[in-house]
Amino acid sequence: MxxxxxxxxxxxxxxxxxxxxxxxxxxxxxxxxxxxxxxxxxxxxxxxxxxxxxxxxxxxxxxxxxxxPKPVVAAVAESLADGQVYAAQHPRETELAERLCALLPGIEVVRFATSGTEAVLMAFRLARAFTGRTKILKFEGHYHGWTDQAYISARPSLNEAGPAEAPVPVAGSPGIPASVLEDTVVAGWNDLDRLAQAFARHEGEIAAVIMEPVMVNGGPTEPKPGYLNGARELCRANGALFICDEVITGFRAGLRGAQGRYGVTADLTIYAKAVAAGFPLAVVGGRRDVMDTLDKGVMHGGTYNGNVQSMAAALAALDVLEAGDxxxxxxxxxxxxxxxxxxxxxxxxxxxxxxxxxxxxxxxxxxxxxxxxxxxxxxxxxxxxxxxxxxxxxxxxxxxxxxxxxxxxxxxxxxxxxxxxxxxxxxxxxxxxxx
Ligand SMILES: Cc1ncc(COP(=O)(O)O)c(C=O)c1O
CATH class of the missing domain: 3.90.1150.10 (Aspartate Aminotransferase, domain 1)
Known part of the structure; x- marks a missing residue:
């Protein structure tokens, strides 16, 4: 022992x-x-x-x-003398944004944040602003951070979770107000019929569907063949955005994440974790028309967003991960x-x-x-x-x-x-x- x-x-x-x-x-x-x-x-x-x-x-x-990792540590060490936060733009941000847009499926434009949790919140706000709807559909066992809006049915007890075909949203923590549950629809994952039924029950109300494209937090499980594209099509047919939370699968399921692996493209995607190989960075990216709402009054802020060291780390990590095709x-x-x-x-x-x-x-x-x-x-x-x-x-x-x-x-x-x-x-x- x-x-x-x-x-x-x-x-x-x-x-x-x-x-x-x-x-x-x-x-x-x-x-x-x-x-x-x-x-x-x-x-x-x-x-x-x-x-x-x-x-x-x-x-x-x-x-x-x-x-x-030596190349990342060296790049970050070299960047330290340049400062950390400017409350302004700097060329490393431009370079990283360009490289991510060139590399990742469906990513026309990105915005940087610091943690996966807040990046998810940004995606929710973008989806609501873009569609004019309020409800977010999420799946049982999928974790999207610890906020009031997202920490719902991430690991529900089956005593509270209701029937499998129409689960009840379960707050994951004391302190989460019941009001946020009203804006959340929960469905069972990996089942297109159940998703279609949830859309039918909430016709015209769902702004976005968010999922881990490979369920990892609820127990690593691949999507059934055709499920991701089927979910994407159901979103399209129902006027909702399809959000892939690739916080874990990004740069892990493959260089182009789960979307590259399974051949699907989301409207919005969240990357974090492996993207900067250990340094704090999250990325929200996707369709230009949706992301452009940030330019038309949708608020997103964050003191540490795009900080020099996270940009340097992500650029160095990309150099390693992209090498050798x-x-x-x-x-x-x-x-x-x-x-x-x-x-x-x-x-x-x-x-x-x-x-x-x-x-x-x-x-x-x-x-x-x-x-x-x-x-x-x-x-x-x-x-x-x-x-x-x-x-x-x-x-x-x-x-x-x-x-x-x-x-x-x-x-x-x-x-x-x-x-x-x-x-x-x-x-x-x-x-x-x-x-
Ligand atoms: C799929 C997924 N989304 C979002 C988050 C939240 O990210 P963070 O811990 O950086 O806030 C996590 C964290 O584990 C995650 O696994």
Whole structure:
């Protein structure tokens, strides 16, 4: 057993001055306490107790190039002497905007923000201003940030969530006013009939449909063939905008995100996380006619938007990710596939009562313990055995492998073949320990 004594002591001390001892509630989900790290390099994190972790959490997605990626760190270091915020424009913003518009599907024009949460709010406002409608349709199990408007039915208890064919919007936190629920329609994902029925129930009211084009937060699940384009067509037919939240899938599902992977184009897209390889940046982009409402009175602000270091980081990350015409992503896919198949094989060998499904994309997947069908939506994903997943996570951590508590894995370009081998050997011991 590894010791976490220093993390435990530091957590107790931190709780006295930092509310709950964490800066994001997501970080409570840690064993035995939220751990304290001193350093990250490549695929590894180093904690205050001297434990080394091969990290598959990667800041929940941003560290697509691993921790402290040298080209990005060098570019940011070089930019530091230029200053940080001007409350004005600077050439790095122009260059990044041009490169993103040239690269990404459906992106005619972009606006920079700082976090995914606020970028989602901007997209909601744009959609409402553009369509003159107020309701936003979102899907069960999809997470779009923690605000009143978005943190609805992101992880609802099925006792409160109503029938699968017409779910009830569930506020995700005390303090969210009931009034915002009136402007939110919730549907089950990956089912075009249910989406069509929701449109019919709210005819002429829905400004936009927002989704994670691959459901990741509710359990990594690919869209069924034709689902994304079908949803897009339903939006068109009903006068609503189609918003893809690619905060996780952007620069992870592929260089051109989930839209590039599945051949669909949204009206508006949100990118964050991997776009700046660990630095704070979010991007809203899409149709010029929609984005142009910003030029016609729709308000969007933010002191840190387009700050010098985030621009420098994103430009340097793009240089790495675009190199070799997709070579970076081909390597990432190959290693991720090997890891997924390796984990599935290990689970089969150890057979411990509950069958295992390793599901998602090579760069973001989850180990589901279930004897049911492959989850295709949130309700099926939460029906899987979460205690087993937690036990696996804990056993992995004891073997030096860091996943999140649902046994969800993010992959970076720093996870080379030797690290995958090391991981599979550790996973074999962890699986044996929980068998
Ligand atoms: C799909 C998705 N959208 C939005 C957000 C919110 O982004 P941020 O944490 O940068 O506010 C997240 C965060 O995990 C996310 O996964």
């Amino acid at each position: 590894r010791s976490y004594a220093r993390s435990i002591a530091l957590y107790e001390r931190t709780k006295k001055s930092l509310a709950g001892g964490v800066s994001s509630n997501v970080r409570y989900a840690a064993t035995p306490v939220p751990l304290f790290f001193t350093r990250g390099e490549g695929a590894r994190l180093y904690d205050v107790d001297g434990n080394v972790h091969i990290d598959y959490v990667l800041g929940n997605g941003p560290a697509i190039l691993g921790h402290a 997709g070579a970076v992503y081909r390597a990432l896919e190959a290693r991720g596939t090997r890891l997924m198949q390796g984990l599935a094989g290990i689970a089969r060998r150890h057979g411990h009562g509950v069958p295992v499904r390793v599901q998602g994309l090579p760069a973001i997947f989850q180990v589901f313990f279930t004897d049911g069908p492959a989850p295709s939506n949130y309700r099926e994903a939460v029906a899987c055995d979460r205690d087993k997943a937690l036990a696996f996570h804990t056993a992995l951590q004891d073997e030096g492998i860091r996943t999140n508590q649902q046994a969800k894995w993010f992959l970076s370009t720093a996870h080379d073949d030797a690290i995958i081998d090391e991981t599979l050997a550790a996973a074999d011991r962890a699986m044996a320990a929980i068998a």
